[in-house]
Every structure is written in C-alpha cells, then in structure tokens.
Amino acid sequence: MVAERAGPSLGDRFALATVLLIGAAFVLNNLAPYLGLNYAGAMTMFSGITVTADNHLFIPKVALGGEGAYVSITDRKAQNLTRPMTETIDRLLRSGNERPQVSINVLRYHLSRACASSPGASLSLTLVTEAGQRREHENVCAEPSMLRYDVLTSRRPCNNRACTRAMRVLRAENVSWADEAGWVDEGRPDDLPPR
C-alpha cells in the first residue's frame, strides 16, 4: 500500500521537466528559421516558406544569428591554395552567366577546406548578401568565424539555380538529370513546384 504523497514526487517533477524541455526545444527549432538561427527538421515541408524565411504573415525575420544569409562571391584573391580548392572557390564565384547564391554555412565549409588545404593559405573575398549588402574580407583564413560551420542543418545550401548547378558540378554529377527531374533542387522535395 503506497502512502499518499503531499505533492508530485521527484520522479513526476523530473518527467514534467523532461517533457517541457523536449517540447520547448521542438518549438524553438520551428521558430529558428525566423530568428536567423540554425535548425534541423522544422515543420516547413510544403509550407511555402522561402529559404530566407522572410515571408511569414505574422512573424518578421529577426536576424539574431547570421545563419539565414545567402551570399554571392563577387571577387576573390587566393594565395597558396591548392588547385582543386581554387577551382572549388571559382565554381562558387560563377556558374554560367549567373553568380551562385550559396548559404553562408556552406561557404564557410568550403573556406575551411580551402584554408586547410596548404600551409600559409590566404584568401581574400568580397561577398554580397541577397539583400545587396557588401562584405569584404581581407583574409578569411585568419577569421575563425568564417571557418566554423554546422554539419546538421535543414537550411538549403542554395538560393538560386546557379548555385544548384555549381553544387552538382562539384559532386561530379551530370546536371542534365536534374533538368529531367524538375522537382529536384538540391535533393529537397519539401518545396515542390506545382506540376
């Protein structure tokens, strides 16, 4: 026979805290696109939300973090980079007649690889955000913040077709299959175009 307790037990309090914590994390993950934070698996499938999450009727885009940015490289000067990494950066600089708009996280990933490709590597970049803001970096290899990236993210790597084509070329994939499969844009069916 169990004696009556005056209130919730320690186990009940722990359980309630766990449920609330997991629930809060879930909610934060779904608000993260609008806060410029990284997120993974928010309920954005078939939602119509833009890649920059700036088209919600009620929630304005608040740039708490810089993770929602998409940038184009307009100029670069590389020193002591290996040839493959130089070609990678050049592929992100231009694809056809367009400049790829690539996620800042993906760009940082490639910059990290480029700067680690050989000792004394140096890379100066001029970036333009999708909002038209210009950013100049004298040497990204000397800026730790430009070399940190997230592995787990649901943010799309690209904001335009030029970037998508560039990514496929980097993966040595034949771009023609993507034209046949019209729904594919970096492997995400979540935002299918009407067909």
Next chain:
Amino acid sequence: MASVTAPALASPRRVRPDLGRVRRPLALAGDVRIDLFGALFGLATIHHELQLLVELQLGGRLTEYMERWARSVPTIGWSSQVGIAVHVAAIVLGILLLALPWRRALLMPLAVVFGLVNLVSPHRIPSHNSLMLAALAVLLVFGVAELIARAWSARRAADFRAAEPGTDWYGWTLRGLMLLCVLTYVAAAFQKLNPSFLSLATSPAPLFLLQFARPFGVPRDAALALIGYPSIHATIAIELVLPLMLLVRRTRLFGCLLGILFHLPMMAYGIMDFPVLIVGFYPLFMRLEEAESLVARLTSRPSALRVLSAVVVGMNCAAAISASPYVLDLWIVSRGVEPLLMYAHGACLYATVFLFAYVASTLAAHLLDRRAPRAAVPATGVA
C-alpha cells in the same frame, strides 16, 4: 495530473494479460497503444530510410555517396560504408519493430541509431526528423528512468518484474508523445501562414489533390479552379483542428479517420514517411478500451463493403503513386540504381497505401456502427 485525457490514462500501467506468456524485455510497462505506435514508427522508419537511400541514388552510386556529397556540403566526414551501415541498422530496427512485440524496448536503441542517421544524411534533413528525434528522446529517457526505478525498488523485492517503479513513467511517455503530436500539427499550420502557400499559383496544397483528378480525365485548370482554394484553407484548418479532435473523447475516432484521409494524398504522391509517422501517434490519444476495440475490429473478418471501399481507395492511391512525378523521377532518372532498393521501395509504397486504405475503411465502419445504436435510443440524454 488532471487533463482531458485523464480517462485515457486511467490505467496506463496496465500490461497485456498474457504478460506471463509473452516475455517483455526489460520489464517495461506498456499496452496495445504503445504497440501500435511502435509498429507504425517502425514502418515510418523503413519508409524514411528507403526514401532517403533512393534519393541519394539520384546523383550516383550509394557506395560513394558520403564522399560525393562532402565535395559540396558539410558532412560529418565518415565513409559511405559507415553511412550505409547506419541506414541498414535503422531499417533492421524498423523491421524488428514491425515483427516483434517488444516495441517500447526496441524504440530505445532506435533513438541512438536515428541520431546517427541524421549525421549520415548529408543531402537533407527532412522536416519530420525533429519529430522522430524528439519522440525517441522521450521514449529513451523515460524507458531508462523506468528501468532504473525498477532496479532500485527491486533491491527490496524478490523479483525485478514485480518491483514497482513508483512514478508512472509509461503515463509520462504517453503524455510526452501526445504533446509532440499536437505541437507538430500546430507548427505545420503555423509555417503555412505565408503568401506563397495561400496563393493558388504557388501553393503546393492543390498539387496533392490534383493527382486524383488526372485518372478521370478532368482538365487540370478546371480541377484547380474547383479544389484550389478549398484545399489550401482546409489544410491549415485541419492541422489546427485535428489535435483538438484527438484530445476530446467524442471526436477522437472521427479525428483519426479525418487524419488518415488528410494524409492519404501525400501518401499517394509517394511520400510515406511523415504520414505514417504522424498517424502512429493517434492510438496514444485513445483510451485503452478504444484501442483494444479498434484492434479487434481491424483483425476481425471484414465485411464485403469494407473490403470494397478499402480496395477502391487503395487502387486510387496506387494509381496516383504510379503516376507521381516524384516517384517516377526516383525510379527512372537515378544514376546509381540498386535494384533491391527500388523493389523494396516500390513494394513498401503500395503495401502501405493499401494498409491505410483498409484502416480508414475500418474506422469509418467502426464509427457508423457506433452511431447506429444511438439513433435507436430515445432522446433522454442518456447514451
């Protein structure tokens, strides 16, 4: 803890009467509700994995997919062999969840494996991954807590199985999972409040219903004019109303039926993982008697009408799958086809859609049978 689901949790620690015959590993409490959830979670995991692996084939062979994607996007740096091993482990656990009765125990290791799956899926993290991870976290934390509590009290009891865990960890598991289901629908509706979704020209909502008009030769524009805006607004309305219907006893079973019918179009498009996953949460809202009654109905010999309705709905969905641009591209455009994978993917698609068509027709019959006796009762206010 009082809630509208209190009746549903009146006997949360009730175990199956055949506990003595069916060994429950780790002596975790459970009943048919968590069994149904676990089975559907396993099925959703299989679909998730098959869909992901088939998509990864689009750009080349699976045996080098991690190295290929590492050339374009950040990856964890593991080899493709490790990635494939993790995906296979998830599929194996999914199959075990379908086949074995020890579902709550099997969901615990899946929490670890599925966490790793996210690390070896460089091409995308689907929306439902957060729901799966959160649900598995609830199951893992409370499962471990229950085991520890039982072990602690078993020090005083002669038998581990007879030891009382104190806190109702199984009840908390149900509450946590129900909360995640509610949050999922609310979040999904919330994300759709934007001009792109609400506009007929750009909304993906009508797309899922247009596929059913195609076999009947209805012109696309005519069908779009008819169902366009209703499908857009109904999507948001259903996502907001469905959690409430599941929580309230009187509307629960109708909510289950509405939910299955709501998710069928997505299934018919060839996207199975999320619909199967979220429908798996529905039994958790039921009272134990409701769930047992429904299982009895599902496993009983169906009437001819029930079979016919299931076949008609299933055939319509199967026809839509076979014409789905998404599915056709996966099967035709892939550059690195693994035949076994394609066969498994196709078989699972068709089998699952017929399963859900059968469940929907059973639910409809169940609801109609429940209404029929009430219609004969005089209006005295007593059900």
